[in-house]
Amino acid sequence: MPTAPQGPADLPWLPRLSPQFRADLAALEASPPADWGLALRALATQHIGLTQATALASSLARLQQAHGGNGSLTGLRLGLASNATVDFLKPMLTASALRHGLALEVISGDFGQVAQQAMDPQSTINRARPDAVLIAVSQAGLPLRAGAAWPPFAAAPALAELGAIRDGFRSHSGALCLVQNLPTPPQLLFGSLDAATRGTLRAETTAFNRALAADVGKHGDLLIDVEWLAQYLGLTRWYDERQWHMARLPCALAALPLYADFVARALGALRGKARKCLVLDLDNTLWGGVIGDDGLDGIFLNVGDARGEAFREIQQTALDLRSRGVVLAVCSKNDDATARAPFREHPGMLLKESDIAVFMANWDDKATNIERIARQLELGLDAMVLLDDNPAERAQVRAALPQVAVPEPGGDPSAYPAQLLAAGYFESAGFTAEDLARAADYQANAARAQMLTGARNLDDFLRTLQMRIAFAPFDLQGRKRITQLINKTNQFNVTTPRYTEQQVAGFQESAHHYTLQVRLTDKFGDNGMIGVVICEKQPREWRIDTWLMSCRVLNRGVEQAICNRLAVDAAAAGAQRLVGTIIPTARNGIVRDLYQRLGFAQPASDAQAWTLELSQYRPHATWMSPDETRGAQASA
Amino acid sequence: MNDHAVRATVARVFAEVFEGEDFAFSDQLSRETLKAWDSLGHIRLIGALEEAFDTRFTIEEIERFTGVTPILVRLSAGA
Incomplete structure (x- = not known):
């Protein structure tokens, strides 16, 4: 059967599901390694479906039982309040949270009882004293429809209801609220006019989302941007009306892995699991071609050349990440001088040497070099992301250092920026002045460490x-x-x-x-x-x-x-x-x-x-x- | 896809969706005989079949699929 090209629902940045998954999981459970949490996390870091997610969630529960704790995973108790069926979502969330370093415990209330769960201090969710509550309520769960006459929809009552739900969970459970906004509705009543006409579902949904985004911060709640997620996936893929009518699924079944990962990465960010450093390969990652073979004149990096522009876009993405506090490093199998030449001499380079906190160009294996980079930056390996076009290098680093995130970059350099960002490695729960200074701080520390290393007498060492x-x-x-x-x-x-x-x-x-x-x-x-x-x-x-x-x-x-x-x-x-x-x-x-x-x-x-x-x-x-x-x- | 290939693919989908369940794939297999084929199991099965055959069932069809036989009939008739 022909394989369809991968879309966002396939989480294309993850390695494809190994045919060995079931055997690997059984082996892990039969003789758990000392760091079973990391092993489980590595198994969750592939494109799993509901079957595998369910198996992973069960294994996690048994391993927690057997070892009396979460191992190297960080525990998080999540209340799940939804107007949809969450039977599928729960294992999918647990498995996705493993991918982000969390041992998740999900507590859900009765179906369709969101307001009661929120406002009753003795409700299942409130009594469980969760760390966070995900309020996953769609248009159908809110009083968005105003009446039979015009206008049919109004945002204000829905906002008030959601506000009361948020207040309820905040005051009765003490948990942080993660609040979903609303996906864009899939149909228009007039056509383009809907967007400009108050009272249509499209306009009221937009108004609702704008008001919610302005309000969450004031109460210390966190927004889960389902509006963007549904659009990223495509509204016709996000919605499956049959599955809604038959089983009240929160979104199409096929969209569940993406949705769960989207929530899980926000939970990870809350627990400090977001990545902090982007490690960049050079040849065929930051520029087209091999600098050692093709030379300065031969690499693709120029405006006006399609390949060159695609690579410049990757560099721009790295710069954008740096501007919000992500540390950049280089890891390349090259002679140092050869690797630095484009940074110094090629007019098409957007990245400069001064943007790179640690520049590691030598012939050692990449895992070793990434360990060195992490050490110099005093960051954990689980803070690192490697962007590399070479599948062999990716496989080596994944095998040697399962803590490091290694995205499949997408088949073509023009796909790299979107795929890297869609993976959500650098998810953040907030943005402060310290974040702005962070990349520069790490860079200065790394330079100091390097000076110390250089000054120390090698013989003494x-x-x-x-x-x-x-x-x-x-x-x-x-x-x-x-x-x-x-x-x-x-x-x-x-x-x-x-x-x-x-x-x-x-x-x-x-x-x-x-x-x-x-x-x-x-x-x-x-x-x-x-x-x-x-x-x-x-x-x-x-x-x-x-x-x-x-x-x-x-x-x-x-x-x-x-x-x-x-x-x-x-x-x-x-x-x-x-x-x-x-x-x-x-x-x-x-x-x-x-x-x-x-x-x-x-x-x-x-x-x-x-x-x-x-x-x-x-x-x-x-x-x-x-x-x-x-x-x-x-x-x- | 001939009937034989349809049957093989349907059997593979059943094996994947109901992995770990104790059952043998046959024409007689039905929602009554396979415990895991409950309402949620049905949704997963339908999703997997639609993906495998690149098709979309109507609600009426989905409700009619109470056993292997109606599924095979529908998919052999033209997926």
């Missing part, structure tokens, strides 16, 4: 790490992890060969090969296996076939320690020199100068190998001690 390094030849226990590292390490990898587990076993058995697995422990804990080396043993020289390291331990002197070890072992075996080649790839820029830094002699041409004469070798200084306790029995 490394000494305080109390690193212990363990070397061992390949063994059965380490084989799986060795194979994994060989097949996934792209950056610190001099030749990037890929070997199967069987081939790895072959090297271990081979009399003509030298193998090394390296593990590192420091005062913060065990980094596990962080390095793998394979050398081909020839009578006079050892040729380095494989040398790779985990990016986690860069700039700690690990490569120097490994080099020392190789030199000692090769000399002990009677070899006279170490020989290494570097096979450049798009990802391994960080090892281009490895052999040079380690004192190998430069080859006459690129095709030749770097050599290290062992008779002249002077061991490199390192800040780590050998870890003899582990060595050979190191396990993966």
